[in-house]
Amino acid sequence: MTIDVIARPARARPVTLRRISNRSGLNTAAGHLLMVLLSIFCLFPVYWMLVSSFRPANTLFETSLWPTQPSLDNYTRAVDAIPIARMLINTLVFSAVSTVFQLLTGILAAFAFARWKFPFDKLVYTGVALTWLVPFQVVMIPNYLLIAQMGLLDSVLALILPNIAAALAIMLLAQAMRGFPKEVIEAARMDGASNWRVLWEVLVPNLRGTIASLAILIFISTWNEYFWPLLLSRTAENSVIQIGIQMFMTAEGNQWGPLMAASTLASLPVLVIYVVLQRQVVQSFMKSGIR
């Protein structure tokens, strides 16, 4: 499902202007109030995580909205408890490599669907699309056994392997490539360019917007991935940061300070991407639906 956000403002504006002028400001004020409340609800937990992470143990249970004696105490404790740097690097490798491979396999497969008619093409496309609907919990046991047979348990490579192709990337790219003007492709072919060159020198450069937003989406979702690493993890050194966070929550008790510090560190890369590329991030998520 694609929602075109960009096409909106131009034609919505004149009507909006007129409407505001002939209506009391009361409605708008109530609308603002509603949105402010929703914004607080959405943002406050994240803010509270940040604030708590800067509170040293002796002031942790304060309820002031601002840390009274800010310190990096929790961060040093978190770094001492688990190999955070190593886990962050693992997460980065996992996310970056998965993103690159999903884009590569996606671009190639999408090109096949967009460029040619071939026997069973519709069936194959449906087969790809259907994998998007298979809950991971259904295939997890065989996947786990396969990784175990390969002797790859407890490795970053094992995390990456099932993620080197995904239905979502293939479908979004195929959709974009089908929308690309056929005449341009034909013209390039007439000039003697091979299909391979048409793909990499005509299609890919022209679709870089789509590819970039897909890359953001895959990177963030892989960064946040929890279930598959949870299955495979044996040692902290070979695991991702999401598993590291979980280590501060145990049945015996929670180390709230370091937990909030580790959570902040785990969220930082994604939040930075979001702050820098806010528009693109929102659009890439909205274009691809939920999951």
Next chain:
Amino acid sequence: MAIAAHAPTRLRRISNARWAPWLYLAPALITLVVWIYWPLVDAVRLSFFQWNMLPNSPQVFVGWENYQRIFALPKFWQALRNTGVYVLGLLPLAVLIPLAIAIYTHDLPERSRNIYRAIIFVPMIIAPVVAAAVWRWLLDPAYGLANQAIKGVGLDPVKFLSDPNVAIWTVIAITGWKLMGFSTLILSAANANINPTLIEAARMDGAGKWEIIRDVRLPLLSSTVLFLVVMTILLGAQWSFTYINVLTGGGPLGATTNIYYLLWDFGFSTMSVGWGSASAVILFLGFGVLAFVLFRLIDRYSFHDN
């Protein structure tokens, strides 16, 4: 594609085209077959065996026994019921409230709308584990901010995660927190995409504010709403998995276990591959039938303008 235009090269291209698409498809298809289709087949096979996942122990063929046992388990039916509760509980948070907010705030100025949009999207990009950790902290029975506030006004602290009657609603609310902003954005975008001349025309015909919402906006939003409803039904219980795993472990007394968590529990806590696979097959078939019916409904009832 204009094949006739290239008559001289046609023969070569056709033989070329016979295997070319498959070459381009190969990396993706091989991955999907190895990690999704083959595992599906393997799950079906394993569901007829009894095995504890240790490589040296034998796989014993037991026929339909795993299935019979699962259907006889009260735990299974409890998880199925809970799955329904998750979906029903999420619908207002992921669809109804966002719909109301989207319609109510559609004429806010563009600039402030963009700011709100940036803020309410934040929960969507936060990792589920981080969300779980933060909510666990906020809802802690002794020191959490929520209970400090509750105690502040003189009430008894609420055991958000350890009271069997409350825990499932807490997990639903946290899942809803993750999704609400996102659904609001989707619905706002759809709402803003409604052709303003339709609204103006209705106004000219003397339609009031509510009539416009009921007779113009809601019908035009119906396909987006339907899409969100279907996604919530299909994936809602799945979105909760991390919160259940991190916050309640399926408890107390199985009160927050849904079907996805039960699968995980069978497969990896109890190490019984047969049960895990049999319930995976049951889930997959149920899920498939549900998805098929829902997508048919979308096809039949979605309503497009233009």
